[in-house]
Amino acid sequence: MSGETQRMTMGKAINTGLRHALEGDPKVLLMGEDIGALGGVFRVTDGLQKDFGDDRVVDSPLAESGILGTAIGLALRGYRPVCEIQFDGFIFPAYDQITTQLAKIHNRSKGRLQVPVVIRVPSGGGIGAVEHHSESPEALFAHTPGLRVVAPSTPQDAYTMIREAVASPDPVLYFEPKARYWDKGDVDTSVFGTDASRASLDAAQVVRPGSDVTLVTYGAAVHVSLKAAEAAAAEGTSVEVVDLRAVSPLDTATVAASVRRTGRCVVVHEAATFLGPGAEVAARVSEECFYSLEAPVLRVGAFHAPYPVSKIEHDYLPSVDRILEAVDRLLSH
Amino acid sequence: MDQQTPAAEHVAESSAHPTDAQMIQLLTPSGERTAEGGSAPYAKRVAHLDHDALRGLYEDMVLVRRFDDEATALQRQGELGLFPQCLGQEAAQVGSGRALAAQDYVFPSYREHGVAHTRGLDLAQILLQFRGVDHGGWDTEAHNFHLYTLVIGSHALHATGYAMGVQRDGLVGTGDPDRDTAVVAYFGDGSTSQGDVNEALVFAATTNAPVVFFCQNNQWAISEPTTKQSRVPLYRRGDGFGIPGVRVDGNDVLASYAVMDEALERARSGGGPTFVEAFTYRMGAHTTSDDPTRYRSRAEEQSWRERDPIDRLRKHLESEGAWDQGWAEQVAAEADALGEHLRTYVRALEAPPASSMFDTVYASEHGTVTAERAWHAEYEAGFETSEVAR
Known part of the structure; x- marks a missing residue:
């Protein structure tokens, strides 16, 4: 354990990453609703306005398109804005600015202009919330060229990936699995600014090795996938878990290498399966691993129904049982 | 008489075109200098413009109109896919554009060819986009002139954010005229209905950002008249946001200059944003794909032709004895050269790999x-x- 390693929650890891980014570059600034004195509704920006001032930790008017549009202007002036969208379901007023402007200005200017804006989105379900507070809209953004879309699953990745996202010359959507904010882990804050740490925005990693089935997952669903792998091991099935970390770009090489070994693949995410990121993974796996597959690629995700009332949300989200059911189907093929 | 509610009063004000006296005006449609009532304080802002400077503004407008004509012809010949003319809006654009300082930064819509000219762009670069060989076409940082934004009103927020950056750079209210910086968002009457423009007004007002919202009310958002966008005159849109508004005769190049000069001064000195409504007319079609005969009358077009911004300045120069035939021929030759340059340049533009x-x-x-x-x-x-x- 290095001297810079501390045990902390994922929320604190992001907070620490933002603090270090603000310390490291005077052009970095945070924008969002209630991120100042309150520290954000999840307290992810706790204490930052006090230490960096209200010019750098900016409580914005309650207007998401306004936050993104002004962030683009600030980026064009040489700043590196990190925007907080309070909840996943409130990103849509900003959807136009993100997809028609933020994603395209670098391309529109033939590379002359850069818009290094980070959009932090507390995302996903499982916290018993009301409508619009539990969604996983990442596919909509991964479908848009010009955006990078990432989701950490551990405190260490949360720290490293927010630092790398802020340093990236490209716009990055950073989906924070809000149900995992309170998970604790060791965080080495020296993991930043190297080729290996930069890969956290591009490269999947095998987080549990196995030989019978590959679970491909990211963000909040990594946790439930690991639990499913544990349960499968108890029944004698060896499950490998690949954490994509990025939905755009998609690291198909790491996924394909795993599936060529296991011959079976299940994609697990909280987003709906219909036209979700898993559909793309399944297509890539069928192209690249056709002769290694023992069974069709399966997906476990949300249904093609609006996020349900919280009393039944656990029937909507991928669960250990639904993942094991998919694993069993593959093995009995 | 019944006491009118303020709202009813605004509606009445909106339903009719303002009289000349209801706009800031320094040149009448017949080319005479004026500075009546509310316009009086603006006269000093153009007092330094001598005959040479006025001839310069005339030359700017002639070149911009020639650009419009040539680009339209190139579209008709199949050399361009589309072209949006700024015909009729030359005074609003050239007047406001010539009030800018080098360090100021402009976020245009897609019809700001006149402003582009004042920012030193080779106007041929605008045609790359309409030729289908580039989504932009120029070096924004070389001219402090952002790329055209086609999604209506989106760039009002970019301008506001950019202005928030200028504030953080400490370039507002220093008192140094070469450093204090303003940012301008140019947009049209239709844009004022967009959420992004309204959000830009909120952000600009609450942050006191050094930004000018320059709205060219050219009366038509493709086929929809301004009455479809607003019940109040557009210059009053700033009221509820706490942003001062002013309506200027957008076919008067001097008044457009003066009003912009005041708004820029306010922004640069730390006085915050201004909403300018330049009352003008889109004399051409929305784009070369549009057909205005389907929604507006020839009589209306004719009435605006009588307010033509270039004719107005010419009459003024003539009445001042500042019209010089030799110079006018030089301007015409310069316009011919621009036309030739545009034709040659555009026809040589090939598809990228x-x-x-x-x-x-x-x-x-x-x-x-x-x-x-x-x-x-x-x-x-x-x-x-x-x-x-x-």
């Missing part, structure tokens, strides 16, 4: 783009090989 679509999707390497680029190169190379084989 297909692979260029992958070049600047991201500023850093992105695996999906890298893989698709490689696949595409291999696919293209396959054709070359089979042609050789044949």
Whole structure:
């Protein structure tokens, strides 16, 4: 354990990453609703306005398109804005600015202009919330060229990936699995600014090795996938878990290498399966691993129904049982 | 008489075109200097413009109109896919544009050819986009003139954010005229209905950002008249946001200059944003694909032709004895040269290589783009090989 390693929650890891980014570059600034004195509704920006001032930790008017549009202007002036969208379901007023402007200005200017804006989105379900507070809209953004879309699953990745996202010359959507904010882990804050740490925005990693089935997952669903792998091991099935970390770009090489070994693949995410990121993974796996597959690629995700009332949300989200059911189907093929 | 509610009063004000006295005006449609009532304080802002400067503004407007005519002709000849004219709006654009300082920054809509000219762009660069060979076409930082934004009103927020950056750079209210910086968002009457423009007004007002919202009310958002966008005159849109508003005769180049000069001064000195409504007219079609005969009358167009901004300044120069035939011929020759330049330049513009679509999707390497680029190169190379084989 290095001297810079501390045990902390994922929320604190992001907070620490933002603090270090603000310390490291005077052009970095945070924008969002209630991120100042309150520290954000999840307290992810706790204490930052006090230490960096209200010019750098900016409580914005309650207007998401306004936050993104002004962030683009600030980026064009040489700043590196990190925007907080309070909840996943409130990103849509900003959807136009993100997809028609933020994603395209670098391309529109033939590379002359850069818009290094980070959009932090507390995302996903499982916290018993009301409508619009539990969604996983990442596919909509991964479908848009010009955006990078990432989701950490551990405190260490949360720290490293927010630092790398802020340093990236490209716009990055950073989906924070809000149900995992309170998970604790060791965080080495020296993991930043190297080729290996930069890969956290591009490269999947095998987080549990196995030989019978590959679970491909990211963000909040990594946790439930690991639990499913544990349960499968108890029944004698060896499950490998690949954490994509990025939905755009998609690291198909790491996924394909795993599936060529296991011959079976299940994609697990909280987003709906219909036209979700898993559909793309399944297509890539069928192209690249056709002769290694023992069974069709399966997906476990949300249904093609609006996020349900919280009393039944656990029937909507991928669960250990639904993942094991998919694993069993593959093995009995 | 019944006491009118303020709202009813505004509606009454909106339903009729303002009289000349209801706008800031320094040149009457017949070319006489005026400075009545509310216009009086603005006269001093153009007092330094001597005959040479006025001839300069005339020359600007003639060149911009020639650009419009040539680009329209090139579209009709099939050399351009589309073109949006700024015909009729030259005074609003040239007047306001010539009030800008070098360090000021402009976020245009897509009809700001006159402003582009005042920012020193070779106007031919605007046509790359309409030729279909570039989504932008110029070096924004060389001219402090952002690329055209086609999604209506989106750039009002970019201008506001940029102005928030200028504030953080400490370039507001220093008192140094070469450093204090203003940012301008140019947009039209239709844009004022967009959420983004209204959000920009909120952000600009609450942050006191050094930004000017320059709205050219050209009366038509494609086929919809301004009455479809607003019940109050557009210059009053700023009221509820706490942003001062002013309506200027947008066909009067001097008044457009003066009103912009005041708004820029307010922004640069730390006085915050201004909403300017330049009351003008889109004398051409929305774009070369539009057909205004379907929604507006020839009589209306004719009434605006009588307010033509270039004729107005010419009459003024003549009445001042400042019209010089030799100079006028030089301007005409310059316009001819611009026309020739545009025709030659545009016809020589060729499609970029297909692979260029992958070049600047991201500023850093992105695996999906890298893989698709490689696949595409291999696919293209396959054709070359089979042609050789044949």
